[in-house]
Amino acid sequence: MTTPTIGVLALQGDVREHLVALAAADALARPVRRPEELADLDGLVVPGGESTTMSKLAVVFGMLEPLRDFVRSGRPVYGTCAGMIMVADKLLDARADQETFGGVDMIVRRNAFGRQNESFEAAVDMTGIPGGPVHGVFIRAPWVESTGAAAEVLARYDGHTVAVRQGNVLATSFHPELTGDHRVHAFFVDMVRTAV
Amino acid sequence: MSSTPTTPQTPETGTARVKRGMAEQLKGGVIMDVVTPEEAKIAEDAGAVAVMALERVPADIRKDGGVARMSDPDMIDGIIDAVSIPVMAKSRIGHFVEAQVLQSLGVDYIDESEVLTPADEVNHSDKWAFTTPFVCGATNLGEALRRIAEGAAMIRSKGEAGTGNVVEAVRHLRQIKGEIAKLRGCDNNELYAAAKELRAPFELVKEVAELGKLPVVLFSAGGVATPADAALMRQLGAEGVFVGSGIFKSGDPAKRAAAIVKATTFYDDPKVVADVSRNLGEAMVGINCDTLPEAERYANRGW
Numbered sequence: 001m002t003t004p005t006i007g008v009l010a011l012q013g014d015v016r017e018h019l020v021a022l023a024a025a026d027a028l029a030r031p032v033r034r035p036e037e038l039a040d041l042d043g044l045v046v047p048g049g050e051s052t053t054m055s056k057l058a059v060v061f062g063m064l065e066p067l068r069d070f071v072r073s074g075r076p077v078y079g080t081c082a083g084m085i086m087v088a089d090k091l092l093d094a095r096a097d098q099e100t101f102g103g104v105d106m107i108v109r110r111n112a113f114g115r116q117n118e119s120f121e122a123a124v125d126m127t128g129i130p131g132g133p134v135h136g137v138f139i140r141a142p143w144v145e146s147t148g149a150a151a152e153v154l155a156r157y158d159g160h161t162v163a164v165r166q167g168n169v170l171a172t173s174f175h176p177e178l179t180g181d182h183r184v185h186a187f188f189v190d191m192v193r194t195a196v
Numbered sequence: 197m198s199s200t201p202t203t204p205q206t207p208e209t210g211t212a213r214v215k216r217g218m219a220e221q222l223k224g225g226v227i228m229d230v231v232t233p234e235e236a237k238i239a240e241d242a243g244a245v246a247v248m249a250l251e252r253v254p255a256d257i258r259k260d261g262g263v264a265r266m267s268d269p270d271m272i273d274g275i276i277d278a279v280s281i282p283v284m285a286k287s288r289i290g291h292f293v294e295a296q297v298l299q300s301l302g303v304d305y306i307d308e309s310e311v312l313t314p315a316d317e318v319n320h321s322d323k324w325a326f327t328t329p330f331v332c333g334a335t336n337l338g339e340a341l342r343r344i345a346e347g348a349a350m351i352r353s354k355g356e357a358g359t360g361n362v363v364e365a366v367r368h369l370r371q372i373k374g375e376i377a378k379l380r381g382c383d384n385n386e387l388y389a390a391a392k393e394l395r396a397p398f399e400l401v402k403e404v405a406e407l408g409k410l411p412v413v414l415f416s417a418g419g420v421a422t423p424a425d426a427a428l429m430r431q432l433g434a435e436g437v438f439v440g441s442g443i444f445k446s447g448d449p450a451k452r453a454a455a456i457v458k459a460t461t462f463y464d465d466p467k468v469v470a471d472v473s474r475n476l477g478e479a480m481v482g483i484n485c486d487t488l489p490e491a492e493r494y495a496n497r498g499w
Binding site for chain 2: 011016140
């Protein structure tokens with residue numbers, strides 16, 4: 001099939017790293033900030049960043065409902081770290097006014113692994129990713145406190161769920177875009193190819 | 197950061213990747229100076245990606261004079277408790293004990309800052325010795341690379357803090373970007389001479405020449421007072437902005453802070469910048485940098 005077009009939500013965060021990783025995984029990647037830019041996308045990445053900032057900017061610039069519609073449309077979405085928070089149906093340790101796009105029936109705890117001094121790298125075994133463990137980079141990272149029946153746990157670290165998939169929505173607590181290892185992005189690009 | 201990863205067998209904290217990676221998460225955002233938990237909340241409400249805790253904003257340091265130091269730990273604790281976004285705090289240049297204190301308080305980033313009174317006029321702190329990452333100011337590429345060699349995980353162009361005048365921020369960012377562009381055109385033979393001229397380690401100079409950018413995130417600081425100032429720095433190549441006195445020395449801090457956040461995201465859309473610039477009230481008064489005596493130029497601190 002033709003190369004899929006995947007947007008990276010560019011309100012704030014490590015957009016550039018995702019664009020590079022998606023291009024390396026043979027997708028046509030581009031930053032998106034406006035509702036009309038979502039129309040012809042085959043998939044979307046919600047990058048790492050500050051979820052409170054992303055939530056506010058999404059509301060102010062009229063992106064919240066279009067992004068919720070995007071998730072509901074069944075087109076694949078992948079969120080890393082702050083992006084995982086944004087695709088969660090429910091949050092813990094978040095501001096009362098924090099909005100999410102939803103998509104995965106899970107409760108995510110913000111900054112669950114601690115502040116920056118507790119940020120770490122470690123090997124993580126992830127279901128569906130061939131070639132051994134992935135390099136997990138956890139930065140003020142969230143974890144998944146609990147998941148509903150429809151959500152499949154793809155990885156755990158130290159007893160905590162750090163990667164999930166529900167239908168066409170994928171989420172990781174960690175940042176494959178910071179490692180130069182593009183296997184998780186390739187996995188997502190395959191999800192997009194299958195869905196198109 | 198795109199080299200083939202060597203995945204650690206046991207978890208590792210304080211690595212270059214998690215330090216630099218933290219700054220990557222702040223890109224496209226605004227980091228705001230705050231001196232109280234209440235100001236920190238206003239900044240978070242406005243959409244700041246992080247706050248910078250300090251005892252006085254630069255405009256007041258200029259006005260009051262005296263020695264400017266790290267904040268009271270109680271104040272930093274109060275700010276950490278008040279917000280859920282990352283909290284940064286400033287140490288004096290070369291004052292590695294202030295930095296140790298800030299690390300023990302659990303701040304997310306330490307700014308070894310020329311805005312405070314330097315504690316050492318020869319040496320900056322050895323930033324590799326810390327788990328907490330550091331951001332440092334720079335006026336040119338050589339200075340940026342010396343800070344990175346010492347372990348800085350993020351660079352901000354210095355500008356001239358507390359003036360509300362963007363002219364020095366523009367000068368320093370253009371200088372850094374211009375020197376990077378020049379390196380892009382160098383062959384290997386020329387890079388050795390370039391390293392000597394820049395007074396920076398050859399390996400870092402070579403890395404910049406190959407990447408076409410710094411190996412760490414580059415923000416802009418020092419003089420941003422309006423949404424258009426923030427958008428200007430972004431269009432000139434800053435990956436985000438620090439705003440100091442510009443917010444809490446203005447007439448309506450909450451409104452101005454939110455406007456600067458929006459202009460930083462849509463920096464290339466003049467319609468958005470125009471919309472958010474309406475009715476913001478008084479901007480901070482500002483100082484003309486060409487009338488500023490040499491001794492009062494913070495950008496000259498650090499070497």
